[in-house]
Amino acid sequence: MTIQLFIFMLVNGLSHGMLLFIIASGLTLVFGVLRVINFAHGSLYMIGAFLAYSLSTLLTTGTLQSFLLSLLLVPPAVALVGFVLEVLLFRRVYREEHLLQLLLTYALVLILDDVVRVIWGGDPRNVARPEIFAGSVDLFGMALPTYNVFVLLVGPVIALGMWLLLYRTRSGNLIRAAVWYPETLGALGVNVSWVMTSTFMLGCWLAGVGGVLMASLANIDLGIGMEKIIESFAVVVIGGLGSIGGALLGSLIIGVGITVLQLPFGRWALVFPYAVMALVLILRPWGLFGKPER
Amino acid sequence: MVNNRNEYSSTKRNWIAGIIVTAGLFLLPFILTNFGKTGEYWIWVTTEMIIMGLFAMSLNLILGFGGMVSFGHAAFFGVGAYTVALLMKKAGVSLFFALAAAPVVAGLAAAVIGWFCVRLIGLYFAILTLAFSQLLYMIVFQWYTFTGGDDGIHGIPRPEFLGPLNYYLLCLVLFIICFLIMRMLVNSSFGLTIRTIRENLERAKFIGLNVRRFQWLNFIIAGSFAGLAGGLLTELNRFSQTEFLHWSKSAEPILGSLVGGMYSLLGPAIGSAVLIFMKIFLQQLHKGLVEIWAIILGLVLLVVVLFAPGGLVGIYEKAFKKS
Numbered sequence: 001m002t003i004q005l006f007i008f009m010l011v012n013g014l015s016h017g018m019l020l021f022i023i024a025s026g027l028t029l030v031f032g033v034l035r036v037i038n039f040a041h042g043s044l045y046m047i048g049a050f051l052a053y054s055l056s057t058l059l060t061t062g063t064l065q066s067f068l069l070s071l072l073l074v075p076p077a078v079a080l081v082g083f084v085l086e087v088l089l090f091r092r093v094y095r096e097e098h099l100l101q102l103l104l105t106y107a108l109v110l111i112l113d114d115v116v117r118v119i120w121g122g123d124p125r126n127v128a129r130p131e132i133f134a135g136s137v138d139l140f141g142m143a144l145p146t147y148n149v150f151v152l153l154v155g156p157v158i159a160l161g162m163w164l165l166l167y168r169t170r171s172g173n174l175i176r177a178a179v180w181y182p183e184t185l186g187a188l189g190v191n192v193s194w195v196m197t198s199t200f201m202l203g204c205w206l207a208g209v210g211g212v213l214m215a216s217l218a219n220i221d222l223g224i225g226m227e228k229i230i231e232s233f234a235v236v237v238i239g240g241l242g243s244i245g246g247a248l249l250g251s252l253i254i255g256v257g258i259t260v261l262q263l264p265f266g267r268w269a270l271v272f273p274y275a276v277m278a279l280v281l282i283l284r285p286w287g288l289f290g291k292p293e294r
Numbered sequence: 295m296v297n298n299r300n301e302y303s304s305t306k307r308n309w310i311a312g313i314i315v316t317a318g319l320f321l322l323p324f325i326l327t328n329f330g331k332t333g334e335y336w337i338w339v340t341t342e343m344i345i346m347g348l349f350a351m352s353l354n355l356i357l358g359f360g361g362m363v364s365f366g367h368a369a370f371f372g373v374g375a376y377t378v379a380l381l382m383k384k385a386g387v388s389l390f391f392a393l394a395a396a397p398v399v400a401g402l403a404a405a406v407i408g409w410f411c412v413r414l415i416g417l418y419f420a421i422l423t424l425a426f427s428q429l430l431y432m433i434v435f436q437w438y439t440f441t442g443g444d445d446g447i448h449g450i451p452r453p454e455f456l457g458p459l460n461y462y463l464l465c466l467v468l469f470i471i472c473f474l475i476m477r478m479l480v481n482s483s484f485g486l487t488i489r490t491i492r493e494n495l496e497r498a499k500f501i502g503l504n505v506r507r508f509q510w511l512n513f514i515i516a517g518s519f520a521g522l523a524g525g526l527l528t529e530l531n532r533f534s535q536t537e538f539l540h541w542s543k544s545a546e547p548i549l550g551s552l553v554g555g556m557y558s559l560l561g562p563a564i565g566s567a568v569l570i571f572m573k574i575f576l577q578q579l580h581k582g583l584v585e586i587w588a589i590i591l592g593l594v595l596l597v598v599v600l601f602a603p604g605g606l607v608g609i610y611e612k613a614f615k616k617s
Contacts, residue, residue: 111592
């Protein structure tokens with residue numbers, strides 16, 4: 001293996017890791033505030049990807065305008081789906097046993113995945129990359145796909161945006177307060193259930209962004225939701241549930257791990273996230289950045 | 295919410311009902327054989343119901359009685375299935391030996407996986423079981439030379455004397471034996487301990503129970519029964535495939551338990567049978583309905599979770615006893 005090939009795989013792995021981060025950070029954000037792990041998060045991401053596909057068939061594919069338009073329209077649409085789910089279903093089980101919450105989101109996976117199958121069918125699809133990202137960039141004599149580099153750069157932008165939102169705005173203060181002291185927050189006159197709904201929508205918006213980016217990165221089919229939700233679990237387990245910084249680290253470990261290990265191990269590399277997740281859960285169940293259960 | 299969780303003892307009426315239903319189940323295939331092709335089809339369907347009922351009951355030992363949500367129970371179902379398939383196809387072992395080996399091998403797998411999983415509770419337990427089962431799925435999927443990968447293992451031999459009718463009877467007898475064993479377990483001090491742990495883990499620790507060991511044992515027992523169910527289904531279909539280990543296979547016993555009622559022993563089996571029947575009924579009603587089967591299942595699950603966490607058995611008990 002040459003060093004160039006290694007760098008090539010590393011960049012590819014980082015861009016997959018960044019995509020994973022965008023999705024997993026939504027999952028972990030929602031968990032932090034709502035204390036519900038949303039199994040259907042992967043399905044929402046998949047809906048985003050397929051919506052991006054449908055939108056691209058309506059517009060001229062492969063142009064920057066259609067790409068930006070779907071980046072602008074699809075995530076809010078997914079957030080809207082999230083709004084409906086939160087208000088109609090999630091809200092009713094916050095005070096129930098964990099078991100029922102888990103089963104509720106599981107039921108949503110069954111429903112949403114099948115809705116996607118009924119609407120879009122099982123064929124793999126993809127969205128043409130906008131022409132300025134279609135080429136490749138030269139790095140140390142290696143031709144890297146521009147789009148992958150673009151995705152790699154979007155990740156840190158999202159991470160920075162989330163940090164600014166959570167730590168530099170009033171909304172962020174409310175969200176962080178709702179994580180630890182929802183009752184006190186309510187007593188201060190804040191509408192906590194609205195904070196929860198908007199956090200959930202933000203999480204779904206992130207899943208939508210992930211979906212749009214994925215639609216042009218690789219083929220999308222009915223399996224991508226389950227694949228990403230399990231990878232996202234691995235990410236949040238590694239980083240610690242509820243920790244955004246941990247999600248960033250976990251995503252990079254998983255993304256780079258899968259891609260780089262493909263060189264020596266081929267498809268066996270797909271076992272990697274499961275193995276890491278099992279290992280972390282056994283050695284340090286609260287994750288690298290998380291705190292032990294209260 | 296559920297106020298009859300602690301009533302597992304059978305009343306006299308339940309005994310009589312049980313004997314009538316059992317007799318009916320033994321008679322059923324003899325009636326069905328008179329209906330030619332349709333009859334044979336229904337014998338096959340009822341055999342599948344019995345097997346999936348056993349699978350659901352095995353899961354419910356940890357789900358309903360232990361209060362641990364496992365999203366990876368298909369792992370042990372699949373291990374049992376592949377044990378029977380590999381032993382019979384590649385080693386030429388007889389069916390009865392293979393069926394005896396299935397729960398043992400599945401139990402061993404459950405011992406290894408469970409040893410790690412019971413260290414965690416709640417959500418983390420659920421995720422780790424899912425991770426392990428998907429890991430196993432990937433291994434079976436990738437290890438083409440041993441497991442046949444995506445193609446599965448086909449053409450598993452069937453002993454001469456085991457026609458559809460006799461196979462039905464074999465499954466029914468095994469089901470009843472397993473039911474009696476589980477009933478004994480649930481009503482024993484072991485079962486009480488498991489339920490104590492479900493109700494209050496902290497208190498169970500305080501009174502000196504080795505919580506992990508009890509959960510681990512329960513996990514192994516549940517895995518063994520699941521392995522037997524997997525083995526039986528393999529012989530019924532005469533093939534084994536990766537689908538048996540897939541996460542969606544883990545969903546089936548969960549759904550059965552939820553619909554039937556996870557706070558009772560037989561509820562999950564009833565729930566599974568109802569779901570299988572519902573699927574076939576919908577298929578007869580309109581072909582398009584099966585297309586959206588998962589949506590219907592999901593909606594059923596939503597309704598159960600939101601409005602009737604006790605399932606069908608819970609509704610039955612509410613209707614007959616005003617407790």
